[in-house]
Amino acid sequence: MRAKLAVAAVVLAVLPWLLHDYGLQIAIQALVLAGFAMAFNLLFRNTGLLSFGHAACFGAAGYTTTLLVSKLAWNFAATLPLALVASALVALVIGFFSVRLSKIYFTMLTLAFAQMLWAVSHKWYGFTGGDNGITGVLPPGVLGNPKGLYYASLVSLALVSAIIHMVRRSPAGYTLRAVRDNPARAEAIGISAFEYMVGAFVLSGTLSGLAGFLQVAWQHSAFPDLFYWTTSAEVIIAVILGGSAEFFGPVVGAVVLVVLEAVVRSHTQYWPLALGLVLLAMVLFFPRGVISLFQRQRRAEVPRAAA
Amino acid sequence: MTLPFFFLEFMTGLASAASLFLLAVGLSLIFGALGIVNFAHGSFFVLGAYFLFALTRGDAAGFWHYLLVAVAASVVVGAVVERVFMRRVLNRAEHYQILLTYALLLIIEDVCKICFGADYKSIGMPRGFEMPVFVLGIPFPSYYLGLVGLAAAAALLLWLFLHRTRYGRLVRAVTQDREMLEALGVNVPLLFTVIFAAGIGLAGFGGAVSLPLQSISTGVAVDAVISAFIVVVVGGLGSIWGTLLGAILIGEIQAFGALVLPEFSIAFTYVLMAAVLLFRPWGLLGRPPAVRT
Numbered sequence: 001m002r003a004k005l006a007v008a009a010v011v012l013a014v015l016p017w018l019l020h021d022y023g024l025q026i027a028i029q030a031l032v033l034a035g036f037a038m039a040f041n042l043l044f045r046n047t048g049l050l051s052f053g054h055a056a057c058f059g060a061a062g063y064t065t066t067l068l069v070s071k072l073a074w075n076f077a078a079t080l081p082l083a084l085v086a087s088a089l090v091a092l093v094i095g096f097f098s099v100r101l102s103k104i105y106f107t108m109l110t111l112a113f114a115q116m117l118w119a120v121s122h123k124w125y126g127f128t129g130g131d132n133g134i135t136g137v138l139p140p141g142v143l144g145n146p147k148g149l150y151y152a153s154l155v156s157l158a159l160v161s162a163i164i165h166m167v168r169r170s171p172a173g174y175t176l177r178a179v180r181d182n183p184a185r186a187e188a189i190g191i192s193a194f195e196y197m198v199g200a201f202v203l204s205g206t207l208s209g210l211a212g213f214l215q216v217a218w219q220h221s222a223f224p225d226l227f228y229w230t231t232s233a234e235v236i237i238a239v240i241l242g243g244s245a246e247f248f249g250p251v252v253g254a255v256v257l258v259v260l261e262a263v264v265r266s267h268t269q270y271w272p273l274a275l276g277l278v279l280l281a282m283v284l285f286f287p288r289g290v291i292s293l294f295q296r297q298r299r300a301e302v303p304r305a306a307a
Numbered sequence: 308m309t310l311p312f313f314f315l316e317f318m319t320g321l322a323s324a325a326s327l328f329l330l331a332v333g334l335s336l337i338f339g340a341l342g343i344v345n346f347a348h349g350s351f352f353v354l355g356a357y358f359l360f361a362l363t364r365g366d367a368a369g370f371w372h373y374l375l376v377a378v379a380a381s382v383v384v385g386a387v388v389e390r391v392f393m394r395r396v397l398n399r400a401e402h403y404q405i406l407l408t409y410a411l412l413l414i415i416e417d418v419c420k421i422c423f424g425a426d427y428k429s430i431g432m433p434r435g436f437e438m439p440v441f442v443l444g445i446p447f448p449s450y451y452l453g454l455v456g457l458a459a460a461a462a463l464l465l466w467l468f469l470h471r472t473r474y475g476r477l478v479r480a481v482t483q484d485r486e487m488l489e490a491l492g493v494n495v496p497l498l499f500t501v502i503f504a505a506g507i508g509l510a511g512f513g514g515a516v517s518l519p520l521q522s523i524s525t526g527v528a529v530d531a532v533i534s535a536f537i538v539v540v541v542g543g544l545g546s547i548w549g550t551l552l553g554a555i556l557i558g559e560i561q562a563f564g565a566l567v568l569p570e571f572s573i574a575f576t577y578v579l580m581a582a583v584l585l586f587r588p589w590g591l592l593g594r595p596p597a598v599r600t
Contacts, residue, residue, distance in 0.1 A: 044402075097581070101588055103401060104544075105588045107401075107405075108536060108584060109584040112540075115533065116574050116577040116578060119576075119577055120571065123570045123574070124570055229529075230529060233346075237406065240406055244402075270417045270420075272417045273416075273418065273421075276417070277410075279406055279410035280392070283403050283406050284395060
C-alpha cells in the first residue's frame with residue numbers, strides 16, 4: 001500500500017508538466033471531485049448515512065467565497081476560513097435535524113435542505129444573482145494559475161485523505177462504526193449515537209466545503225447548480241462507482257467519472273446516456289465499484305439491505 | 308386581490324395539483340409496495356408526454372384515442388423495466404436502487420433527445436375543451452377543469468381498486484408483509500410487475516394529459532421527480548389521499564406563492580417538506596410505521 005501511494009504521489013506531482021492545458025483542466029476537476037467524494041464517503045462509509053444534501057455544504061462554501069469576493073472585494077484565498085465555517089454551519093443544521101431519521105427519510109430530509117438553498121439562490125436575484133449566478137470571480141496569485149490550482153487541489157485531497165484516515169483509526173472512528181452496525185447496543189453502553197453522527201456529518205460537510213471552494217476557484221463563478229440535487233447525485237455516483245468500501249475508492253470513482261466524461265464528450269453529445277449505461281453495468285455486474293475490477297478476487301458479499 | 312381573480316388563481320393551482328397528483332401517486336404506490344425510491348419517475352412522466360406528442364404529431368385532434376395508446380405504451384415500458392432491472396435490486400442496499408433508477412433517468416433523457424429532439428413540445432387543447440369557460444365573467448381554459456376531473460376520477464378509481472377488489476387487497480397486503488403473502492401462495496414477483504407497470508402507467512398518463520397545460524422537454528424530468536418527492540413526502544409515502552392532499556397543497560402554494568412572494572415560493576415548498584419530515588415523517592395522512600419486534 002505504501003509503495004503504491006508513493007508511486008501515485010510521484011505521478012501526481014509531475015503530472016502537470018506532462019499534460020496539455022486541456023488535460024490539466026480535466027485533472028483539476030478530477031482532484032476537486034475526488035476531494036468532495038472522499039469527504040462524502042467519510043459520512044457514508046462510517047455511518048451508513050446516504051446524504052442527498054452534500055450539495056448544500058459544497059455550494060455554501062462556493063457561494064460564501066464568491067459573495068465575499070464580488071460584494072466586499074475580499075482577497076480570494078482569505079475567504080477560505082469563512083467558506084469552511086459556512087459549510088460547517090450548514091452541515092450542523094442539516095445534520096442536527098436529519099440524523100435522527102432513518103434511511104429514506106434521512107435521505108429525503110437532507111435533499112429538502114439542499115433544495116431550499118437551491119431555491120433561494122435560484123430566485124434571489126438581488127443577492128445571489130439568481131439563475132444568472134455570480135461570474136467573473138478570478139482568484140489572483142497561485143489559485144489563478146492552472147498549475148497552482150492543480151497543486152492546491154492535490155494538497156487539499158492529500159489533507160482530506162489524511163484527516164479521514166486519522167478519524168477512521170481514532171476511537172471516534174471505531175465508535176462511529178459501532179453506532180452504524182448496532183445503534184441500540186452502542187446506546188446501551190453509553191454512546192450518544194446522535195452526537196457522533198452529527199459530528200461526522202459536520203466534519204464531512206466541512207471537508208466538502210473545501211471542495212466547493214476549489215470548485216469556484218476553478219470555474220471563476222457560482223451558479224445555483226452548486227446546490228441542485230444533481231450535484232449531490234454526482235458525488236454519490238463518484239463514490240459508489242469507485243467503490244465506497246475501499247479507502248481510495250471515491251478518488252478512483254471521481255477520476256473515472258471526470259476522465260470518461262471528457263473522452264465521451266469529445267466524441268458525442270450523449271454523455272448522460274453513456275453514464276447511464278456505465279451505472280447500469282456497475283449496479284448489475286460489478287457492484288463493488290471500479291476498484292474491485294483491479295483487485296484479486298476477494299469473495300465478499302454484496303452489501304444487502306437490512307431486513 | 309378581487310374575488311374572481313382569487314378564484315381563478317385557485318383553479319389554476321388545482322389544475323397543476325391534478326398534474327402533480329398523477330405524477331406522484333405512482334411513485335407513492337411503488338415505494339409502498341416495492342420499497343424502491345424511483346428517481347426515474349419524472350422521466351416516465353415526460354416519456355408519456357412524448358408518446359402522446361409523437362402519436363398525435365402535435366395535432367390535438369387525435370388527443371383522446373391516442374391518449375389510450377400512450378398510456379398502454381407507458382404500462383408496457385414499466386413492465387419491461389421492472390422485469391429487466393428493478394427485480395435485480397429489490398433486495399439490494401438502498402444506494403444501488405437509487406443509482407439504478409438514476410441511471411434510467413439519464414438513459415431516458417438522452418433516448419428522448421435522440422428520438423424526439425431537444426426542443427419544447429406542446430399541444431393544443433383537446434377535443435371538447437377548445438372553448439374557454441367564463442367564470443364570473445373571466446375566460447378560463449375549460450381543459451383545466453377537465454384535468455381536475457380526470458385526476459379526481461383516477462384517485463377514486465384507484466381507491467376503489469385498492470379497497471374494494473381482491474387484487475387491490477393483495478397490493479395493500481404486500482406493502483405490509485411480503486413474506487406472509489408469498490407463504491400464502493401469492494405470486495409476489497408478478498404482483499410487483501403489475502404494481503410497477505401501473506405506477507409507470509399513471510405517470511405516463513399524467514405526463515400525457517399535462518401536455519396541453521405545460522410544454523415538455525427532456526430537462527423537465529429532473530424537476531418533476533423532485534416535485535413528486537415533495538408531494539409524496541408531505542402527503543405520506545404509500546397513501547393515496549395523502550398524495551392528493553400533498554398535490555393540492557403544493558399546487559396552491561406554487562400558484563399563490565408566485566403572486567405573494569415570487570422569490571421564495573419554491574423554497575417554501577421545501578420548507579414544508581422538511582417540516583413534515585421533522586414532525587410527522589410518515590406524512591400528513593400516512594400511517595405511522597407499526598413497531599416490529
